[in-house]
Amino acid sequence: xxxxxxxxxxxxxxxxxxxxxxxxxxxxxxxxxxxxxxxxxxxxxxxxxxxxxxxxxxxxxxxxxxxxxxxxxxxxxxxxxxxxxxxxxxxxxxxxxxxxxxxxxxxxxxxxxxxxxxxxxxxxxxxxxxxxxxxxxxxxxxxxxxxxxxxxxxxxxxxxx
Amino acid sequence: xxxxxxxxxxxxxxxxxxxxxxxxxxxxxxxxxxxxxxxxxxxxxxxxxxxxxxxxxxxxxxxxxxxxxxxxxxxxxxxxxxxxxxxxxxxxxxxxxxxxxxxxxxxxxxxxxxxxxxxxxxxxxxxxxxxxxxxxxxxxxxxxxxxxxxxxxxxxxxxxxxxxxxxxxxxxxxxxxxxxxxxxxxxxxxxxxxxxxxxxxxxxxxxxxxxxxxxxxxxxxxxxxxxxxxxxxxxxxxxxxxxxxxxxxxxxxxxxxxxxxxxxxxxxxxxxxxxxxxxxxxxxxxxxxxxxx
Numbered sequence: 001x002x003x004x005x006x007x008x009x010x011x012x013x014x015x016x017x018x019x020x021x022x023x024x025x026x027x028x029x030x031x032x033x034x035x036x037x038x039x040x041x042x043x044x045x046x047x048x049x050x051x052x053x054x055x056x057x058x059x060x061x062x063x064x065x066x067x068x069x070x071x072x073x074x075x076x077x078x079x080x081x082x083x084x085x086x087x088x089x090x091x092x093x094x095x096x097x098x099x100x101x102x103x104x105x106x107x108x109x110x111x112x113x114x115x116x117x118x119x120x121x122x123x124x125x126x127x128x129x130x131x132x133x134x135x136x137x138x139x140x141x142x143x144x145x146x147x148x149x150x151x152x153x154x155x156x157x158x159x160x161x
Numbered sequence: 162x163x164x165x166x167x168x169x170x171x172x173x174x175x176x177x178x179x180x181x182x183x184x185x186x187x188x189x190x191x192x193x194x195x196x197x198x199x200x201x202x203x204x205x206x207x208x209x210x211x212x213x214x215x216x217x218x219x220x221x222x223x224x225x226x227x228x229x230x231x232x233x234x235x236x237x238x239x240x241x242x243x244x245x246x247x248x249x250x251x252x253x254x255x256x257x258x259x260x261x262x263x264x265x266x267x268x269x270x271x272x273x274x275x276x277x278x279x280x281x282x283x284x285x286x287x288x289x290x291x292x293x294x295x296x297x298x299x300x301x302x303x304x305x306x307x308x309x310x311x312x313x314x315x316x317x318x319x320x321x322x323x324x325x326x327x328x329x330x331x332x333x334x335x336x337x338x339x340x341x342x343x344x345x346x347x348x349x350x351x352x353x354x355x356x357x358x359x360x361x362x363x364x365x366x367x368x369x370x371x372x373x374x375x376x377x378x379x380x381x382x383x384x385x386x387x388x389x390x391x392x393x394x395x396x397x398x399x400x401x402x403x404x405x406x407x408x409x410x411x412x413x414x415x416x417x418x419x420x421x422x423x424x425x426x427x428x429x430x431x432x433x434x435x436x437x438x439x440x441x442x443x444x445x446x447x448x449x450x451x452x453x454x
Binding site: 006007008009011012013015016017019020022023024026027028030031032033034035036038039042045 | 206207208209215218220221224227228231234235238239241242246249251260261264265267268282283284286287290291318321322323324326327328330331
């Protein structure tokens with residue numbers, strides 16, 4: 001007995017303490033720390049994997065957004081191109097139409113000129129022909145008149161005879 | 162296994178048990194009891210009769226039990242470190258899961274209670290393992306010879322009051338170290354406010370484990386109580402109080418550690434009073450409104 005109640009012995013308390021300190025050190029080095037380190041390693045491994053997956057997702061979302069933006073820009077570009085083409089086609093059509101109109105007018109005017117020319121020619125030739133015919137007729141008439149006059153004269157002469 | 166085979170096995174098992182019981186009764190009667198139950202119980206409390214020799218020193222059997230428990234735990238840890246931990250995989254197997262759950266339990270307990278938790282986690286892990294294994298150790302009934310040449314069954318290390326005082330006081334010192342780490346000199350004052358803590362921690366542990374030891378001693382002392390009852394008293398109660406005591410000490414240690422290491426300043430008293438007044442006013446104004454409604 002040490003004099004303390006309940007047989008409390010400081011030496012034995014210290015021996016218990018010594019024993020527990022060794023146990024604490026051994027358990028910490030051999031079991032607690034390695035297992036906790038492994039758990040931390042796994043946590044960081046999965047966190048890393050998670051962040052990588054998140055990054056990949058983020059990247060995919062970004063590329064999706066970029067793709068969508070590109071698609072949209074393509075659409076807009078296509079729309080603009082279509083509008084431009086339509087405009088060009090319209091212009092070209094207008095131009096062609098104008099050209100056709102011009103051509104048509106030219107053709108018409110040419111035709112008209114030609115027709116006028118032909119008409120003039122026809123008129124001229126007709127006039128010429130008429131003139132010729134008239135001349136001929138006149139000549140004939142003149143001739144006929146002279147013949148008939150001659151004949152008449154003859155007849156008259158004959159009668160007179 | 163068919164029904165007949167099961168029946169045969171049950172009969173054989175009952176016969177073996179009967180033979181053991183008869184043997185125990187026949188051989189038990191021959192030897193005179195060296196100690197009365199009063200002596201056994203007195204010794205369980207005071208450890209003033211049976212002493213064992215440890216490295217030439219006369220010590221309580223609890224200390225020898227503590228050394229053996231530490232040895233068992235260290236060998237187990239060594240086996241785990243050499244054979245299992247290097248083979249740990251990202252997807253854990255059954256044994257790895259058990260180890261990780263136990264370590265994670267104490268690690269999370271320390272993290273949940275204090276911001277400064279590195280050392281606390283390691284301490285409560287060791288303390289929890291020591292208390293749990295030490296309490297279960299009494300189930301093994303490891304025999305030792307006293308200095309007087311009497312064979313005794315080694316008790317739980319913490320049913321020795323010196324062991325319990327060591328654990329209680331060490332826990333208190335750890336709590337104080339948390340106070341110093343978190344609040345400096347102020348932390349010492351905070352810890353000293355809980356001056357009854359080392360005594361309460363020590364004697365709670367001692368009382369709980371001693372009561373277990375006394376009940377077990379009582380049950381095993383009388384051969385008439387040594388059948389069937391020890392299955393409940395010896396195994397289930399020991400298992401239960403091993404778990405409870407390990408949990409209680411580690412939980413209390415981490416709770417007090419968190420409390421004294423917390424450096425958040427307490428709100429000034431004036432504000433608290435004002436708040437209380439506001440609450441009172443609110444309730445006063447709410448009551449007529451409720452009555453009107």
